[in-house]
Amino acid sequence: MGIKPLTFEQRANDLIAILDQISKEPVSIFGFSDGAYAAYKLAQMYPERVERIVSIGAGTLKKGFFGPDIKLEDIEKMDAKYINQLKLLAPQPERLQEFFTGYMQFWHHMEIERNFFTSIKCPVLLMVGDEDDHAPVHTVMEAFEMLPNSRICVIPKAWHTAFLDNPQVSWSATIQFLKSEISDLKPSKKVTIETCPKELQKEVLLTTSKSWDGTDLPDYPIGKPEFHLIKYTFPPKAILSKHHHIFMSGGYVLKGELTLIKEDGIEKTIKEGEAFIETVDSIHYGENRLNIPLITVNFYASQNNQPLSNKD
Structure with a gap:
């Protein structure tokens, strides 16, 4: 399981080591949740190796959004099959709690903003469930605005696991994106998200001494x-x-x-x-x-x- 702290660079290098054994050609990557962030990082570090990315549930992220720790038994209650698989696959299953603590610490302190996305040049399909509370829709919309060549698909009636909750919509969007020629995947025309003003802005909506029908207004009433x-x-x-x-x-x-x-x-x-x-x-x-x-x-x-x- 290793002893070094988790980093995006580490995950990208793990991916490139696997790809080196399979093909030297550019690949299409399907990344879910933290796997999507690993795909993003791979495209940053090795742009010549990534043709396109399908991302599910991975947008901008504020520091502290995720809690600092999670108990192994709590995960086991939610998904016993997943933990059993990990125990079979992990070289040191007795260290699983240590792994999850380090994993949550990594995400607890992580902040992912504009500079993370703007350097990714390959086409990206962003997908997100409309009920996702791990990667809320607005965070994926922000990533969509920041990525130079991206398109977005919000999956209805779906949580973080959108590809399982609504496979018909998810896979339809994925297949269309993967089958498209790279030359056809031009940057989408995006509606600019208004940024916060740097100074006070004022808009006078109405200044008048008359009512809507043109009649003069009376004097102010006297009294409290x-x-x-x-x-x-x-x-x-x-x-x-x-x-x-x-x-x-x-x-x-x-x-x-x-x-x-x-x-x-x-x-x-x-x-x-x-x-x-x-x-x-x-x-x-x-x-x-x-x-x-x-x-x-x-x-x-x-x-x-x-x-x-x-x-x-």
């Missing part, structure tokens, strides 16, 4: 104010009852479209990402004319426990 901020979710095709507001209010459409209609027929549709100021003392109602839920965030400036709106 009472402020309300409320999130509303309206079902598809919802029609609100007629009402009016006695204080200033407004809102922002998070999702969908809100159509506001006055008694005289004047109307305005507020689209997703737009802000609006309500009318004051003017009877109106709202509609969700789409087949999807409408979500808004509304603010109300009232006082003395006055109602936010009065039905008409």
Whole structure:
């Protein structure tokens, strides 16, 4: 079992030693979980030996994501057959607990980020189960963005062992990738993931002294104010009852479209990402004319426990 601490370089060199006995030609590698990381490292260190990689459950990784240790008996409870096989194959089965402790220490302290992926030039098919909690989907999506030549397949109804949980989808994607000519495996067009801004960013959504229908807003109420901020979710095709507001209010459409209609027929549709100021003392109602839920965030400036709106 060896006495040296586990490293990616060690695993890549173990792989190349095996490949040297089989073929000197570039190979396609199917890597699952930590095996996928070994394939990544092999492609970094020996790019001329790796034609393409199929990776399952291996994305970016933050230090401390995995715990520092695991007990052999706990693994045995989860998968007795696996431990029995290890005991038969391991040259020193009495050291299995030592092996797993070192293995978990390696992953506990490991951090895998951009510089790990950007140097891999061969085509990579990334696959991940949509229920994977060992390599969550967002971490594999990050790796997809960082790899120069990659494509991604999220396997539905599948955990970390996606190729076992949903073999039909997993193997269909794998076979298509492996049968493709290298010349056809061009880098996919990727939608850029927005990075965190380096400084404060401000977007003025609305500055006005008028309500959505063009009417001038009244003066602020005199007295102690009472402020309300409320999130509303309206079902598809919802029609609100007629009402009016006695204080200033407004809102922002998070999702969908809100159509506001006055008694005289004047109307305005507020689209997703737009802000609006309500009318004051003017009877109106709202509609969700789409087949999807409408979500808004509304603010109300009232006082003395006055109602936010009065039905008409």
